Amino acid sequence: MSYDYVRRPIRDGPDIPAPVRPVVDGDRRPTLVEFDDAASFEAMRSVAGEVRTTTDPEPAAYAALTTAEAERVAELPTARTLHFSPGANPFWRLGYYPLGVFPTPERSVDYIDFEEVAAGFDRLAEAFxxxxxxxxxxxxxxxxxxxxxxxxxxxxxxxxxxxxxxxxxxxxxxxxxxxxxxxxxxxxxxxxxxxxxxxxxxxxxxxxxxxxxxxxxxxxxxxxxxxxxxxxxxxxxxxxxxxxxxxxxxxxxxxxxxxxxxxxxxxxxxxxxxxxxxxxxxxxxxxxxxxxxxxxxxxxxxxxxxxxxxxxxxxxxxxxxxxxxxxxxxxxxxxxxxxxxxxxxxxxxxxxxxxxxxxxxxxxxxxxxxxxxxxxxxxxxxxxxxxxxxxxxxxxxxxxxxxxxxxxxxxxxxxxxxxxxxxxxxxxxxxxxxxxxxxxxxxxxxxxxxxxxxxxxxxxxxxxDVTGRVEAGGDVAYVTTDALTRRAEDLGHVDGDGDAVEYDPSGKSTTEETTVPAGGSASVSRAVDARATTLSVNPHVHRSVASARLIAPDGTTVRSFEAGEGRALGGRCCALPTWQVDAQAGEWTVELDNALGTPGDAEVGFTTAAAADAPNPAAELGYEQRDYEVTPLRYFEDLDEDANVAVDAVASGAVDAAALDGYDQLALVHDDVDAGDVDTVESFVRDGGNLVLTDTGLNLLPELVDGIAAEDVTERTAYVGELDEVNDSHPLVTDRRPIQDHLWYIAPVGYSENEAPIYGVDSGAFDDAGGTVAGTTGGDVVVGTLEVGDGQIQLIGSLLPPAEQSNLHPFGMVDYAATYFGHLVMTNALFAEQIREVDGEETRRIGRGSGEDD
Ligand SMILES: [Zn+2]
Known part of the structure; x- marks a missing residue:
């Protein structure tokens, strides 16, 4: 739809008394009436009440009219045309911009309309x-x-x-x-x-x-x-x-x-x-x-x-x-x-x-x-x-x-x-x-x-000009392994012969609709057959405030979202998550609670997939798989670029005293090491080294720390890699902001929700071993410190997992996805500081550092 409008010089200045009242509600339509003469304004006023008028470039009046009022105005003998006229400036359709192209909100009669903005930009682009x-x-x-x-x-x-x-x-x-x-x-x-x-x-x-x-x-x-x-x-x-x-x-x-x-x-x-x-x-x-x-x-x-x-x-x-x-x-x-x-x-x-x-x-x-x-x-x-x-x-x-x-x-x-x-x-x-x-x-x-x-x-x-760098408390070695590397060619559907796979979404996706009553609840269901291995659910409410639960065929609530739990309502942007679960055959139900005082429409999308291992994006989405080869060890290559100390790789199976000679700190983000490696790591700590263990690296604790047994090391999967409780007096969370508890982003490394691996230590055993607790998830210690001999072990039980290949990921993977808080905990674990320089000047320094003056 397009409109002709008269091009007029753009002027500044309040010709229209300001502020004007907003005029649009559900029963009234913003309407612009062109008249043969200004004398007719009174007649329009008698029908519509509050009316905005102009004689420039021609007599016209604007008001929000009901259908009945519009009919009466149309019958006025001098009324030439009636236009539906949404927008901020009542006279934009006439090319008349007495308050500038986009008047201030206080002087506008409504939200800026799409056609109005397009016409307004044309005006501005012509003038400037x-x-x-x-x-x-x-x-x-x-x-x-x-x-x-x-x-x-x-x-x-x-x-x-x-x-x-x-x-x-x-x-x-x-x-x-x-x-x-x-x-x-x-x-x-x-x-x-x-x-x-x-x-x-x-x-x-x-x-x-x-x-x-x-x-x-x-x-x-x-x-x-x-x-x-x-x-x-x-x-x-x-x-x-x-x-x-x-x-x-x-x-x-x-x-x-x-x-x-x-x-x-x-x-x-x-x-x-x-x-x-x-x-x-x-x-x-x-x-x-x-x-x-x-x-x-x-x-x-x-x-x-x-x-x-x-x-x-x-x-x-x-x-x-x-x-x-x-x-x-x-x-x-x-x-x-x-x-x-x-x-x-x-x-x-x-x-x-x-x-x-x-x-x-x-x-x-x-x-x-x-x-x-x-x-x-x-x-x-x-x-x-x-x-x-x-x-x-x-x-x-x-x-x-x-x-x-x-x-x-x-x-x-x-x-x-x-x-x-x-x-x-x-x-x-x-x-x-x-x-x-x-x-x-x-x-x-x-x-x-x-x-x-x-x-x-x-x-x-x-x-x-902003740069970030790291000053650490001594040189760092980290243990590499191929076991953390994930490649597109590992996927069953990537065979390199270029066979095209037809996209066939038929029957796999359905959308169920309902209306959730004011202050009440409603539910929708979808039957899932035995061939499906995963079920994706996308609840969506148009009125933005709802809590939701996903109920499995056996009656258990497998996912829930409470609208009021975060800091915000209705953010990003219908405020409901997307869920993906292992499918069971039977009836799946989504229950929605409406927190508003008006009924709200809701849609719930259900999509099933059946795949032995990783689903093929060509079949599921119509896109081929992007090639990739990723490893979370890239974190240390990037750290090496940004740090003032050496950050060097030592291969798994080759961790001996000579390899660690000269290093003050050792990072181990996995448990793919042999017995000789572990012996060397233990000596390194007892002799005063600082060992940072993350993710599956926590599985080595029983071999390194007296009093921690294999059954004390816990593994769980959580919604995301996040801490439930944080002890702000602990040095590993130095300079944390109160909002921060999230260690890494799940999706960029392939994890769907509720799949984030979190390793921890039973808090009783951790206590008995003399550990100090910085953060817990599900009651287990996920971030904390243990003294061993003359050295220390810093635990971060969820930070640098290998990429997860079992979910759709057509556009490849990233190597790692640590959040700002995740970086901060690692910075503290390495007795380091994170430094920001703006235009060559240091503006920010966070992290506990080495404790030495510099
Ligand atoms: Zn939004």
């Missing part, structure tokens, strides 16, 4: 053609239009802002900062903030940003146009014809599960890899992907064309939170240097956001009427956020893990299809279908300020 370009990177599948009986594809808009933006050679050399604004259509904060920020830069409101445009290029992407445009009467939205709501995803489902990330990929999601089914850049993507998620394909392909990206942020909204804005550091393979870059990005954004902290608090008070509809207090969360800003991993902040997230895709290495830059998911409170997306000027104003801060923080980061 040396600094701004707007174009479409591709098209969406389109919402189904009940009036025209076809789909309406819309463009994936990209805006670039830089000095001499049409000089493409110069552009390619500038540092590029990517802000992805609208991946979830029902989370409006990013789509409200970015257009206003862009206009502000062009109009000189940010001189410090303008001054950077010679060296920086700002890229803004507006993905998921369908979710944005869903709020129109010609579409059904959330299953309801004419419902005035934005939608989260596109035709292929949740737009933030569609990215081709290395590691575990849930078959419940549609994954967009523009390299095609052969991952070769020559084949086409699977047909079902091309048909349902062409927008994601276009976005991925376009982003890969930027050669000098330095950071990326992805703007979301959550329902409610203890923190007004959250930054989520997503999974990747991150060295110390990479992590310090990610956390500098977190900090530069945090500085900008907390600069407005008083404004948050004042405005938070005013939000109470809005947030009461979501009853965050029912979950023990305060109505007003407790603090402006917090950050952590997704598990630490919003309580779950998943696959196919865009911020993680941006962070993964380029050779694995990612963008290879520090990237964050940003979450904004009260920006997820709150009040059915009713426009609230004060709340949106606050969110716009918050996300302008996030964009400025990303720009700040781009101007800095």
């Amino acid at each position: 053609d040396d600094r701004m370009r707007v174009f479409s990177a591709g098209e969406s599948a389109g919402k189904y239009n009940y009036v025209t009986d076809r789909r309406d594809p819309r463009g994936v808009l990209v805006v670039e802002v830089a000095e001499d933006v049409d000089d493409r050679e110069a552009f390619a050399e500038k540092k590029q900062v990517l802000t992805n604004c609208t991946i979830h259509g029902n989370e409006r904060a990013g789509g409200e903030a970015a257009p206003r920020f862009i206009e502000g830069v062009l109009r000189g409101q940010y001189p410090e940003v303008e001054a950077l445009l010679d060296e920086l290029a700002l890229v803004f992407t507006f993905t998921n146009p369908d979710g944005w445009a869903a709020r129109r009467p010609q579409y059904e939205s959330l299953g309801v014809p004419g419902a005035p709501l934005h939608e989260r995803g596109n035709l292929g489902g949740d737009t933030n599960r569609q990215f081709p990330n290395p590691g575990w990929i849930s078959p419940d999601h549609t994954v967009a890899e523009p390299l095609g089914s052969g991952l070769d850049g020559e084949t086409n993507p699977p047909e079902y992907v091309a048909e349902t998620t062409p927008d994601a394909l276009a976005f991925v392909e376009h982003c890969r064309s930027y050669e000098n990206l330095v950071c990326a942020i992805d703007l979301h909204g959550m329902l409610s939170s203890k923190d007004f804005v959250l930054a989520l550091d997503g999974a990747s393979q991150s060295s110390s240097d990479d992590l310090e870059n990610s956390f500098e990005l977190i900090d530069t954004i945090g500085e900008r956001i907390t600069a407005n902290v008083e404004e948050w608090e004042t405005a938070g008070e005013a939000l109470s009427p809005v947030t009461e509809t979501a009853s965050p207090s029912a979950f023990g969360l305060s109505v007003v956020p407790e603090q402006a800003y917090n950050f952590g991993t997704p598990v630490e902040t919003i309580g779950y893990s998943g696959t196919g997230f865009v911020d993680e895709w941006m962070a993964f290495p380029e050779e694995l299809g990612g963008l290879g830059v520090p990237s964050l998911t940003m979450e904004m409170s009260y920006s997820n279908l709150v009040g059915g997306n009713v426009y609230d000027q004060a709340r949106v104003g606050l969110q716009v300020d918050g996300y302008k801060g996030a964009i400025l923080g990303a720009i700040d980061f781009a101007t800095r």
Whole structure:
């Protein structure tokens, strides 16, 4: 759909009295009426009450009308045309921009409309053609239009802002900062903030940003146009014809599960890899992907064309939170240097956001009427956020893990299809279908300020040169083994003869729908036959707040998720996890509890797979397997690059006194060693060495420590590699932030949820052996220290597992996926410090260090 509009000069200044009240609710449609003369405004007022009028460029009046009112207005003899007119500026369809192209939220009558933003960007690009370009990177599948009986594809808009933006050679050399604004259509904060920020830069409101445009290029992407445009009467939205709501995803489902990330990929999601089914850049993507998620394909392909990206942020909204804005550091393979870059990005954004902290608090008070509809207090969360800003991993902040997230895709290495830059998911409170997306000027104003801060923080980061390094307490040896290496060629379906495998999803995936009553529960079921070996379940509620349980055929609850347990509600973004379980034949049930005061629609996707060992992605997803060879020992190669001490490999079976001569510390992340190795390791410790044992390395404890027997070493699998309890007085968790307890990301190394191996020691035996406890999981000691002879053993029972190949992982694997906290515990275990330098100056130093002055 397109509209002609009259091109007018863009002016600044409040011709319309401000603020105006928001006008859109479920029964009224924003309507623009063109009149023959201004004298007719009174007649319209008598029908519609509050009316906004203009005589420039022609007499027109705007109001939110019921159907009956619209009919009466249409009967006025001087009324020429009536337009459905969604958007922030009531007169944008006339090309009339008295308050600028994108008025401030306080002066806007509604959320910025998709067509309005497209027309507005065209205006700005014309007025500022040396600094701004707007174009479409591709098209969406389109919402189904009940009036025209076809789909309406819309463009994936990209805006670039830089000095001499049409000089493409110069552009390619500038540092590029990517802000992805609208991946979830029902989370409006990013789509409200970015257009206003862009206009502000062009109009000189940010001189410090303008001054950077010679060296920086700002890229803004507006993905998921369908979710944005869903709020129109010609579409059904959330299953309801004419419902005035934005939608989260596109035709292929949740737009933030569609990215081709290395590691575990849930078959419940549609994954967009523009390299095609052969991952070769020559084949086409699977047909079902091309048909349902062409927008994601276009976005991925376009982003890969930027050669000098330095950071990326992805703007979301959550329902409610203890923190007004959250930054989520997503999974990747991150060295110390990479992590310090990610956390500098977190900090530069945090500085900008907390600069407005008083404004948050004042405005938070005013939000109470809005947030009461979501009853965050029912979950023990305060109505007003407790603090402006917090950050952590997704598990630490919003309580779950998943696959196919865009911020993680941006962070993964380029050779694995990612963008290879520090990237964050940003979450904004009260920006997820709150009040059915009713426009609230004060709340949106606050969110716009918050996300302008996030964009400025990303720009700040781009101007800095950040390095991370490690100063350790002595040279480190680590024991290598091939037993930890995982290769694509080990997979049964990879035989190297290039046989194509047909994608056949028939009958394996079903989606069950239900409506969960207000404050009540509902359930859906799916029969699973005896041939299935795994069952993937993807519960999804449109209204964002639900708890869920998965019940096996024998009646046991095998998975559960409590909406109120984390720090946030409705984050990332329907707030429900994806589950994968070993299938049993029989009836599987998902129960959902609705915490809202209104009924909510829910969908639950069930997908079964039958595979002897590892499922074949060509058959399950339509993508060939990417080749890989990975080992968690790569952690130490990367540490060697970043550390001031030697970090050297010693081969398993060759660990003798000569090999360890000169080393103060020894790391053993596995138990693939022989008796001679173990004897040497024991002498090393007793003679005063520092031994770091991780993962299966804990199996060696009975041979190294008196009083710990084989049965005292425990192995469990957990949701993720995480500690339940942390003792903050222990040196191994020196400088931990209170939110941190998550040691490594599961999906990038192939693990689905509830498969994370955690090794520990029975706490009684550990106590008897004189150990000190830093952290436990399930009551067993997972992080702690034992004194042995003159030396010490540091335990980290879950940090560097070998890649898991039994789940779908078409896009390869990473070697390791330690979180910031996981790195911190290892840093402390090595008596080391993690140091950040910004523009050559040391700005941060964490970790216990060697205890020596330096
Ligand atoms: Zn979201």
